[in-house]
Amino acid sequence: MIGQSGIAIRNIKRADSSSVAQLARYGVATVHEAMGRVGLLATYLRPVYPGAKACGTAVTIFAHPGDNWMLHVAAELLQPGDMAVLGVSSSNEDGMFGDLLATSFHSRGAVGLVIDAGCRDTADLRQMGFPVWSKAISAKGTVKATVGSVNTPIICAGALVHPGDVVLADDDGVVVVPKAHASDVAQAAARREAKEALTRERLAAGELGVDIYGMRDTLAKAGLSYFADEAAFEQELRKKQGART
């Protein structure tokens, strides 16, 4: 069951590294669209410094409020290219992660952390270049008293994350790509990016989206009426009201 404590899985199946590399080229918004508009984590997760970007395979952590013990357990199970992702048994904003754990994660080759709780030592993290997406910045220290799990499926910020899934994060937020779909999504993202490049050029040249996307008819069918100005609109309104009485 999701949220079971006491389990640490040593070896997990990770998304293939070429898909991860491909996905790392795109932004979170593009990948989310390429998946069919799914996979986003809640918007309250924010990078602890601007310009942060990371893409890696998820090592999942399940922790209890005010307790960061499992982050130490996770350190051992991290491999180069991994992204640690922490979900909680109940809402918590304590500073579970700081510069010491970041030093450890970094030395293990991890590329970042997504944490549905708080983070501290943010000035150090910025300096180290170890990116973290967190729910809060909080200096609050935590205990090491109750075990959770590592590498079991978790809910993090409202999204389901399995160990080995691809997790991509940037200034816009965080998206998870199930490992089975990583290759498909990477290709769809590439197609979308190519198409958007063309659209961007046309828009930059002054063409309108309503023309490029052919929206004029559907807008009219959906009930949009254009009026030359406010006076014209009010005249129309009076006409309708007259007709009604």
Place this chain on the structure above:
Amino acid sequence: MIGQSGIAIRNIKRADSSSVAQLARYGVATVHEAMGRVGLLATYLRPVYPGAKACGTAVTIFAHPGDNWMLHVAAELLQPGDMAVLGVSSSNEDGMFGDLLATSFHSRGAVGLVIDAGCRDTADLRQMGFPVWSKAISAKGTVKATVGSVNTPIICAGALVHPGDVVLADDDGVVVVPKAHASDVAQAAARREAKEALTRERLAAGELGVDIYGMRDTLAKAGLSYFADEAAFEQELRKKQGART
């Protein structure tokens, strides 16, 4: 009625450009004070990158949750110097606006966007220098299914905005100046700025606000008592308690 859907007004009366230019010189706090402490939008609207500043005439957009169709309609009605302002029919934080629409708005001459919803592609917006004030940063994609309106009066973040009003935004937030008052407010802002410059000098030189503003008497009348130290205060307290018994 505020919040009516299905209307797009092509031509609106805009605040005169010289007032807009004057207002653009001041900060949001100054203009808000110059208006008599009114006109602010809710503080949850934040610039998507620090240092953003913009001032323009409002092209208003009314949209539904999770639907950014009207932003495309608005693009056509934007003129150089306009500031797009989007209100919603109910609370929503989805990423209605991103780099493609920004490219379009920018090519139309718009100076920025104030959106009571989410924004994405924030790294691109920063790079383009297209400033956005939003309720949230969210990569969540939106549909184009339900029409709203463009250039009708809207409520945006708790403030009433008419098409053509002046909208000024900076690091401190967003303020709207009704177009009929734009000239008066610009002059009042200039007077305030001049007066504050003098006060700033005196404060920098070590003079106290309580003296500059002549507050000592009113403070005393309003009931403020000074004590040399905590002991003096406690002595006074005991005296009063003694008198009461």
Place this chain on the structure above:
Amino acid sequence: MIGQSGIAIRNIKRADSSSVAQLARYGVATVHEAMGRVGLLATYLRPVYPGAKACGTAVTIFAHPGDNWMLHVAAELLQPGDMAVLGVSSSNEDGMFGDLLATSFHSRGAVGLVIDAGCRDTADLRQMGFPVWSKAISAKGTVKATVGSVNTPIICAGALVHPGDVVLADDDGVVVVPKAHASDVAQAAARREAKEALTRERLAAGELGVDIYGMRDTLAKAGLSYFADEAAFEQELRKKQGART
């Protein structure tokens, strides 16, 4: 009683300056840990610009919603090295503090402000280098109509602050150190910092926290089990379920 209005205490006992100087060397997280994980103000207090850091002796201010009168009273009572700390009689986010008051506070030698309300003119504050930690950024102007107090004990963002206590603030938040403990806490912070430096080196070299801190036994006793992979875990699970039936 906490929250009494109408009192301004001119002279307060401040924490000794050498302890303040020592504490200023450490981060908020370190000092909070050194105190035994206490003393933090609520995490909704954020610096108005990144990289802000300040440490000083508290001049406390008690104010009412939408009223910044007491900040002017406080200006006179500030001494070089002081940190102004403002608590409110009820929740408020108005922009009580801006560039004029900052000019005044700065000229009095104050090192910063912690305010359980809003702040404005944030671009100016950044430029002046006068750091503020606030609950909100808001251009909303305030009145000067109701007196509060200066230099009485206050609750600020959920923490009790006495005049003269040490207040340390950085990117991670704000911590208060009671003046009687300032020296002890400074020493404990130094010890902690020294110890963490060694741990950091070992972690950077690839050693694991579970080994450095000797957690393997306690983790096992607390119920953590390792499995080679998901298949191994599921096999164990079936075994247990079999045993139960």
Place this chain on the structure above:
Amino acid sequence: MIGQSGIAIRNIKRADSSSVAQLARYGVATVHEAMGRVGLLATYLRPVYPGAKACGTAVTIFAHPGDNWMLHVAAELLQPGDMAVLGVSSSNEDGMFGDLLATSFHSRGAVGLVIDAGCRDTADLRQMGFPVWSKAISAKGTVKATVGSVNTPIICAGALVHPGDVVLADDDGVVVVPKAHASDVAQAAARREAKEALTRERLAAGELGVDIYGMRDTLAKAGLSYFADEAAFEQELRKKQGART
């Protein structure tokens, strides 16, 4: 300008009493739909006791945070059948209204209060049967120091309310009907109610909405596919993936 202070208008044009009486028969949801899905105040306004319902003509009040002076001014301007509606210059939850003011409002013939701030003495209000919709329940006392306005247009909980508009409130929230539209909206509500009664009967008899409203075709066009069971869906999925490769 919205939010101007210092004005009290004695006589206002109120919506006609027969429209008010008609609107009072319907629920907030029905009237909101009858207006074309507009007019709702923010959902954070909640009745201070369950089962509260009121409908009256708005006497509008503009107040400042922590200051309930204008409620006393409004008492004099209330007429039988009026609903007091209070907006604020900035967010505030203090207990501006309690049993004394309720006694006064009640004796003036007011039918209720909608307040974008806090309310207290809620047990007394329930006993008196004087309904209040508020943002918060708070015992926090307020001052009488700064004037606002009475009977000027206000923004209350994100909606524009003019003096004399019809305000209807029940367990579902609060809706405002502009006085010029009161009669039209009342008729539309009556039509909607009649139509819904028929639909309700059919639904109660087991008919399906998808049939009553004829949704099956539009659902299919919009992309909904039915599958007998999960296995059928997965078979289809594999077929599509096969086709793609």
Place this chain on the structure above:
Amino acid sequence: MIGQSGIAIRNIKRADSSSVAQLARYGVATVHEAMGRVGLLATYLRPVYPGAKACGTAVTIFAHPGDNWMLHVAAELLQPGDMAVLGVSSSNEDGMFGDLLATSFHSRGAVGLVIDAGCRDTADLRQMGFPVWSKAISAKGTVKATVGSVNTPIICAGALVHPGDVVLADDDGVVVVPKAHASDVAQAAARREAKEALTRERLAAGELGVDIYGMRDTLAKAGLSYFADEAAFEQELRKKQGART
């Protein structure tokens, strides 16, 4: 993938009815504990009237913000004893469900609704006795424009819910029991309830939890010290400080 749109599964495997009947006897807190403290939905889901209680098999609904179309689709797929559970593609509080849909769901034999969005006509729901747990009470009407899914796995209020799982809700909140575990959890709940009955009797008779649960030793080991009174504590404190210097 979780969150895929356009799918309606007609037939689902439901938890066995005897387990559902057993689980319906217990409270949400008991079942959550019996599962090993997992399975809760976020606490922002509240019953729309006090005393509501329901237990049924989940028919899952995935919907988009401001769009209640899928609730109509779900009506057809509901069977007696089902509990409808709705998750959203992004945060929304609109009134997606009201008395008409409740009439329909009720006539289909559904026992309740859990909705990660808003609900309206709450007075009618209370009168009908159709219980709903929602994120908000909102009269805001919704469109029927974009398809979601019915009977696919969803995330609702931070929990993963599969079609056919048992969903139990009462005044304390909502818990989901995966259908494969329904029988085990029902038995564990029965055991827990029996055990708690005995403990309750002993506590009612004045015995202490610290004795019943044998906590005195573990408390001491965890560092708790008892002092006769404050003076005794301060004496001890001084002793320690003396020892340190």
Place this chain on the structure above:
Amino acid sequence: MIGQSGIAIRNIKRADSSSVAQLARYGVATVHEAMGRVGLLATYLRPVYPGAKACGTAVTIFAHPGDNWMLHVAAELLQPGDMAVLGVSSSNEDGMFGDLLATSFHSRGAVGLVIDAGCRDTADLRQMGFPVWSKAISAKGTVKATVGSVNTPIICAGALVHPGDVVLADDDGVVVVPKAHASDVAQAAARREAKEALTRERLAAGELGVDIYGMRDTLAKAGLSYFADEAAFEQELRKKQGART
């Protein structure tokens, strides 16, 4: 220091019982006013059932997030007439208190609980008549792993509470009266209640607050102007604008 863990004080000095009995006669709003508008706990504390009221002497509890161990310790130290009050080391909404602890507290003679965290088994609490004011209703179970303190000063919901202080709670919220002031505040509350009774009669008879409190002059001095109607106001406005030009 506030927030120190590991301390349990057996015997505390309680406010005198006659003051507690007197204070119990008044509402929270009255006592808060009688103290000079201080002493309230944050408004997010709400009774778990309507109509709850309690007044007792504080037994204070300091607990950590997700850990209710100290509530068991507190049970032993409760005496008849006590009100348990729990503060936390960091924000938490877990269900720390339920029917078993309530049974224990009730058998010890406690009159209620104020908890800056979550509460569960609320239906049972209502039935038992054991009132609780909490931050949240949550079925989330907690651990017993980390010690806090009992009968040390705490911050609860933003207010400082000492062991033995009087805590009064009703539908309007929670107020704390320092034990040294209990008698004075009780008398002030009695005077206030008497005075309000007279005012209530006059208001009920139709007299106006602006007359009873003699506000007409101060309103005028503070800048309030009355206008016969909107037309009169606009005429005045034009006159002023004319004068300015």
